[in-house]
Amino acid sequence: MSTITTEELSATTLLRFATAGSVDDGKSTLVGRLLHDSKSVLTDQLEAVERVSASRGQEAPDLALLTDGLRAEREQGITIDVAYRYFATPRRRFILADTPGHVQYTRNMVTGASTAELTVILVDARNGVVEQTRRHAAIAALLRVPHAVLAVNKMDLVGYDEKVFAAIAKEFTAYATELGVPEVTAIPISALVGDNVVEPSANMDWYGGPTVLEHLETVPVAHDLSHCHARLPVQYVIRPQSADHPDYRGYAGQIAAGSFHVGEAVTVLPSGRASKIAGIDLLGEPVEVAWTTQSVTLLLEDDIDISRGDLIVPSKDAPATTQDIEATVCHVADAPLTVGHRVLLKHGTRTVKAIVKDIPSRLTLDDLSLHPHPGQLVANDIGRVKIRTAEPLPVDSYADSRRTGSFILIDPNDGTTLTAGMVGESFAAPDPVKDGIDDDGWDF
Known part of the structure; x- marks a missing residue:
């Protein structure tokens, strides 16, 4: 396994992406191939996969086992939970969510894609676009995942036929465009053999686009939320019983978007009470500015009744x-x-x-x-x-x-x-109609 220096790792960007597709389309095999061929698998992990594969009578390692870690998954040969993997190349760091294909586990796909900047949707070249493919595309569109990759897998089982790939890519792209997916990149692959996953395929000289890994390493990533309206959901109110800090009252949480700075006018919602930031503590040390994803404690100039569930926002950008x-x-x-x-x-x-x-x-x-x-x-x-x-x-x-x-x-x-x-998300739903529902005691 190749090593990446600390300097190289700190200079790389982070891409969060999810895989999705119908059962047996080869998601776990693709992820395993991606990890294996990019040399992101530890030796002991690979040895464990080889042992399990050999015990099943398989001649080659079953790379799907690199992500199918639950015993129930291995016994059934399917993915029933979201398997997260963290890996890196010299060009980028990755957080990968391998989501399940069964219809009854769609909730897990929602979980895996909710924070993703890119979704890889697999299609079996023999079956083409099916209902679950459409469902996964619709969820990716709803979750506003900005990039989508259509990986047409098992091209080796259709003789690497360009016409098969082109027809599937055309159908899926048209469907995704109707959903409002901003970008679709179609790539013909064979996860089992390794075609166009990390290395270009010698069997599909008619394809001139990127491999899956090349696209993952080069796709633009714009997940910086520091430009958004600042939001801090309060998770905990900190009041240490200490002689050194008898009047300390801090409001702790993870910044969901934007940035906060000392001296900024803020409003606490839903009460609407206003104050100013007197201080920001980060990892026990005072700082002047804090931004998205940092877990901080805000100290305010005024003594306001704030509890878990309140939202602290800049007064100039307070939502209704x-x-x-x-x-x-x-x-x-x-x-x-x-x-x-x-x-x-x-x-x-x-x-x-x-x-x-x-x-x-x-x-x-x-x-x-x-x-x-x-x-x-x-x-x-x-x-x-x-x-x-x-x-x-x-x-x-x-x-x-x-x-x-x-x-x-x-x-x-x-x-x-x-x-x-x-x-606010919508698929152009019809105009709402007054429902006239009896609240039955829930008079809001």
């Missing part, structure tokens, strides 16, 4: 608070989401009671048509919802911030995650 939220959601629970459903809505670090007032539409993945007012969403459905919350929430549009523009709905009875939502 609302109790009425319209969003596009992906339903991930086995139990359906229905009109009138009483739920908990978790936004940032705040959780409030809410009720589903209306489900204006459900998306049909085959032709991207909208089924108006379905009344409910079942597992893996994508649809529009209108929600009324018990307390006002300071929400951003998902288009402006993937962190503060997202939420989840939770079953208040058992804590099950029901739905992942994106505020």
Whole structure:
């Protein structure tokens, strides 16, 4: 395994990407091939894979085992959870999320792609674009993943036929364009053999584009959220009982977007109380400025009643608070989401009671048509919802911030995650209609 110096690593950018595709399309094999051929696999890991493969009677190492780490996955030969891998090349660092292909594990794909800047969607060259391919493309579009790679796998099983690849690439690109995916790069590969994964394929001289790794190393990455409106969801109020700091009151959390600086006027939401930043502590040391993803403690000039779930924002960029939220959601629970459903809505670090007032539409993945007012969403459905919350929430549009523009709905009875939502996102749903639902005691 080649080594990368500390200086080289610090100079590289970071790309978060996710893989998705139908069962047996070869996602885990692609990831294993990518890790193996880029020399990102430790010797003991490779030896373990070789032992397991040999015990199954396989002549060559099954590279899919590099990501299929759970025993249940190995026994079934499928990926049923999100497998995260961290690796680096001299040109870039990577955080990879290998997501499951089974329909019933779509929730895991939502989890894996929610922070990704790029999604690799695999298609079996023998089967072409199928329903699960469309579902994964729709989720990537909803989550506003800026880059998509269509990896047409198992080209060796169709004789490396250029026409097969071209037809699949044309169909998928047209579908993704309708969804609003800004960029699609199609690459013909064979993950099992290694064609166009890390090294160019000698079997497809008709293809002149990049390999998968080359594209991953060179695709523009713009995940710097420091230019966004600053947001700090309060996770914890720090009040040490110490003689050295008798009056210390700090508000700790991870900055979701933007940056804060000492002396800046801020507003605490949803209360609307204003103050100024008196100090910022980072890793126990005072700093003048802090920015996105840093975990910090803010100290304010005024003694304000602040608790977990509040949001600290610059006064000049404070979002409006609302109790009425319209969003596009992906339903991930086995139990359906229905009109009138009483739920908990978790936004940032705040959780409030809410009720589903209306489900204006459900998306049909085959032709991207909208089924108006379905009344409910079942597992893996994508649809529009209108929600009324018990307390006002300071929400951003998902288009402006993937962190503060997202939420989840939770079953208040058992804590099950029901739905992942994106505020304001839409597939051109029809105009909402007054629902006239009886609140049944939930008078918000």
